[in-house]
Amino acid sequence: MEAVVYVVVSVVAVAVAVVVILLVSRRGARVETDPGGVETRATGLGARLRVVFSSLDSDTWTRLEDALLAADVGPAPTSRIIERVRSQSPKTAQEARALLSDAVRAEFADTDRGLNLWGEPSVIVVVGVNGSGKTTTVAKLAHHLVQQGKSVLLAAADTYRAAGSEQLDVWGQRIGVPVVTGQEGGDAAAVVYDALESARARSIDVVIVDTAGRLHDNKNLMEELKKVHRVAGGEGGVGEVLLVLDATAGQNGLAQVREFGSAVPVSGVALAKMDGSARGGIVVAVESTLGVPVKLVGTGETISALDPFDPSAFVASLLAE
Numbered sequence: 618m619e620a621v622v623y624v625v626v627s628v629v630a631v632a633v634a635v636v637v638i639l640l641v642s643r644r645g646a647r648v649e650t651d652p653g654g655v656e657t658r659a660t661g662l663g664a665r666l667r668v669v670f671s672s673l674d675s676d677t678w679t680r681l682e683d684a685l686l687a688a689d690v691g692p693a694p695t696s697r698i699i700e701r702v703r704s705q706s707p708k709t710a711q712e713a714r715a716l717l718s719d720a721v722r723a724e725f726a727d728t729d730r731g732l733n734l735w736g737e738p739s740v741i742v743v744v745g746v747n748g749s750g751k752t753t754t755v756a757k758l759a760h761h762l763v764q765q766g767k768s769v770l771l772a773a774a775d776t777y778r779a780a781g782s783e784q785l786d787v788w789g790q791r792i793g794v795p796v797v798t799g800q801e802g803g804d805a806a807a808v809v810y811d812a813l814e815s816a817r818a819r820s821i822d823v824v825i826v827d828t829a830g831r832l833h834d835n836k837n838l839m840e841e842l843k844k845v846h847r848v849a850g851g852e853g854g855v856g857e858v859l860l861v862l863d864a865t866a867g868q869n870g871l872a873q874v875r876e877f878g879s880a881v882p883v884s885g886v887a888l889a890k891m892d893g894s895a896r897g898g899i900v901v902a903v904e905s906t907l908g909v910p911v912k913l914v915g916t917g918e919t920i921s922a923l924d925p926f927d928p929s930a931f932v933a934s935l936l937a938e
């Protein structure tokens with residue numbers, strides 16, 4: 618009898634402990650969603666600014682520099698931002714915060730962040746390094762365009778490995794859009810050619826081309842990418858070359874993708890995995906380092922977790938306490 622009581626008490630104690638651990642870990646992982654759709658961790662840059670501006674003296678700028686670098690804003694934008702705030706000699710913490718907000722906002726170009734959709738069909742080529750989030754972004758984007766009433770066809774030009782095409786095929790079935798695939802190890806540009814023919818025959822509005830992940834120093838794959846881009850352009854040219862970047866890869870990730878611009882004319886950046894980055898400042902670094910507008914932000918693994926990028930909403934969210 619005593620043994621039974623002992624077992625029951627132990628089981629209840631373990632169950633309570635598990636529930637407590639789950640609740641605590643969920644609290645720790647809590648994310649906040651801003652009006653622009655970008656999610657930032659509750660303990661981000663905004664919270665640190667209270668300490669940064671606790672006093673306004675020469676140390677303030679060192680503290681601000683540390684906070685911006687820790688948020689992944691990157692060295693060059695950080696220097697510019699601090700200079701802009703400092704040169705206006707704010708007298709109060711509130712004034713300093715307002716100036717900081719303007720200075721960060723000024724890092725973003727006032728440019729059209731819509732996708733370039735022209736041509737019949739319009740063509741979007743999606744590029745990036747291995748595992749950055751290309752295929753998932755292609756699927757999310759297709760879903761987004763379908764919801765806007767457009768017909769979409771996907772081209773699985775990742776012939777590098779069979780799993781690449783299969784992954785896109787599964788997404789295509791899930792969102793109800795056709796997918797043109799090729800043979801594993803086959804010519805990626807040939808898949809694009811077939812996809813364009815198929816799209817024209819069916820009067821499809823937009824073709825999205827998913828490509829294999831590659832590094833800029835892989836010459837063969839970069840040459841393949843140029844060929845894919847050439848063929849995707851057909852007679853009218855490619856509307857949008859979207860570079861998908863992993864927000865969690867930080868400044869190193871930026872160095873890796875810079876060379877893509879010399880192979881193909883990158884016209885927009887989709888920043889994937891922003892939900893996994895506690896350091897939202899990477900968006901500032903991306904735009905000023907690559908000189909290409911951030912157009913889309915991926916905030917999760919589900920099909921609807923893709924938002925148009927809104928700089929003002931983003932800055933408000935980044936700096937919010």
Ligand SMILES: Nc1nc2c(ncn2[C@@H]2O[C@H](COP(=O)(O)OP(=O)(O)OP(=O)(O)O)[C@@H](O)[C@H]2O)c(=O)[nH]1
Binds near residue numbers: 748830889915
């Ligand atoms: N949390 C989160 N995960 C994402 C997001 N986008 C993609 N992922 C995940 O990142 C992983 C890689 O995504 P893929 O879309 O396969 O990346 P890829 O660039 O196509 O990879 P390769 O084709 O191998 O180069 C998958 O586990 C995705 O679910 C995002 O916005 N948030």
Ligand SMILES: [Mg+2]
Binds near residue numbers: 751752775
């Ligand atoms: Mg892929």
